[in-house]
Amino acid sequence: MIRNIGALLVKGVRPRDIFMQHMAKYDSPTKGKDGTSHFGDLDVLHIVSPISMLGDLIPVMTGVAMAGRYLGQKTVAMTWIGDGGSSTGVFHEGLNFAAAQKAPFVLILENNLWAYSTPVRKQVPLENLADRAKAYGIDSYIVDGNDVVAVYSTAKEAVERARAGEGPILIEAKSFRRLGHAQHDPAEYVPKEMRAYWEARDPIALYEKFLSSEKLLDAKSKKEIEDKIDTLLSAERDFAENSPMPPAELAETGVYCTGDDCHKIQAKWERPVAEVTPPRSSVKAVWTVPGFGSGKGSGGANAPIHFGDTQPAEDAAGNGTKSGKDRKPRGKTPAKVAPKKTVKAGTASASRKARR
Numbered sequence: 336m337i338r339n340i341g342a343l344l345v346k347g348v349r350p351r352d353i354f355m356q357h358m359a360k361y362d363s364p365t366k367g368k369d370g371t372s373h374f375g376d377l378d379v380l381h382i383v384s385p386i387s388m389l390g391d392l393i394p395v396m397t398g399v400a401m402a403g404r405y406l407g408q409k410t411v412a413m414t415w416i417g418d419g420g421s422s423t424g425v426f427h428e429g430l431n432f433a434a435a436q437k438a439p440f441v442l443i444l445e446n447n448l449w450a451y452s453t454p455v456r457k458q459v460p461l462e463n464l465a466d467r468a469k470a471y472g473i474d475s476y477i478v479d480g481n482d483v484v485a486v487y488s489t490a491k492e493a494v495e496r497a498r499a500g501e502g503p504i505l506i507e508a509k510s511f512r513r514l515g516h517a518q519h520d521p522a523e524y525v526p527k528e529m530r531a532y533w534e535a536r537d538p539i540a541l542y543e544k545f546l547s548s549e550k551l552l553d554a555k556s557k558k559e560i561e562d563k564i565d566t567l568l569s570a571e572r573d574f575a576e577n578s579p580m581p582p583a584e585l586a587e588t589g590v591y592c593t594g595d596d597c598h599k600i601q602a603k604w605e606r607p608v609a610e611v612t613p614p615r616s617s618v619k620a621v622w623t624v625p626g627f628g629s630g631k632g633s634g635g636a637n638a639p640i641h642f643g644d645t646q647p648a649e650d651a652a653g654n655g656t657k658s659g660k661d662r663k664p665r666g667k668t669p670a671k672v673a674p675k676k677t678v679k680a681g682t683a684s685a686s687r688k689a690r691r
């Protein structure tokens with residue numbers, strides 16, 4: 336999800352890459368092709384590029400989790416979704432699929448109370464979005480999303496459990512979106528009292544308080560950290576600003592995958608391939624259905640799908656015509672009696688009706 340730039344930095348993405356990506360510079364991860372955080376790094380940092388369509392990353396990350404397991408890796412896939420995004424169809428399809436596959440997958444649902452200008456209460460009738468997990472028979476956690484240590488330990492536990500085969504796991508992190516949806520949104524629809532309540536629970540201030548109370552941070556070390564970050568960010572910003580814009584003649588390159596010169600990603604097998612090769616079967620991997628496809632019965636054209644009470648295609652084509660166009664219309668006089676199953680079903684529904 337594109338709201339997780341913080342997580343990218345934690346994973347090791349350099350600030351310059353994020354700056355350049357936003358400036359659409361040539362040295363950016365996508366060489367200026369995309370202006371937002373739509374980039375990943377499969378090879379080194381193991382980051383899958385986000386997708387703008389809310390929820391779509393859930394089945395994708397489920398696939399990544401399944402692929403890792405198949406290849407014998409001990410990977411756990413993780414992604415984020417918002418409160419709004421958790422109401423999309425693909426959220427439910429993806430999580431159901433992950434649950435059915437027992438995928439080693441951890442999904443963090445950031446409930447920041449707003450989806451653009453829609454408050455969470457207007458789009459979902461649940462107090463706790465973690466309850467969505469119940470529908471898929473998977474475990475979930477609710478965590479104070481503004482408590483850095485709680486989020487860390489909950490996520491760590493969930494990842495360990497997913498790695499041990501207990502996944503997928505849903506974590507609802509309760510939080511708040513302090514600014515608007517984006518720079519163009521002043522978020523005047525947010526009640527003042529609500530903003531004040533959450534501003535008093537700023538996660539960075541709370542974490543600093545925690546570190547001070549644990550004697551892990553004092554004014555001097557705080558200043559050192561802040562100065563270090565300022566220096567790093569200035570250098571990274573300067574690098575990004577001085578990076579060239581992409582040459583116009585490259586505008587149409589790198590749009591489609593062109594094979595080896597595009598990427599060199601290979602599956603990393605960590606188990607013998609033979610282990611997952613299916614045993615030889617005496618049954619041919621061919622399944623023919625009379626009258627289906629472009630065989631004899633269809634006269635070379637698309638075969639009609641026939642149900643129990645319609646004339647089989649081969650019988651109908653028995654007039655010797657080769658072309659589908661010239662065939663006599665079929666299905667007017669059923670050649671066969673409807674199969675028993677259909678009769679039974681009809682009887683059952685008739686008796687149901689009679690009971691009403």
Ligand SMILES: Cc1ncc(C[n+]2csc(CCOP(=O)(O)OP(=O)(O)O)c2C)c(N)n1
Binds near residue numbers: 445
């Ligand atoms: C399927 C889909 N519908 C609509 C959008 C447009 N859109 C982008 S972000 C957003 C709001 C998302 O709210 P939420 O999921 O709560 O995440 P938040 O922005 O609060 O982190 C919308 C409607 C989209 N990207 N994808």
Ligand SMILES: [Mg+2]
Binds near residue numbers: 445451512
């Ligand atoms: Mg939200």
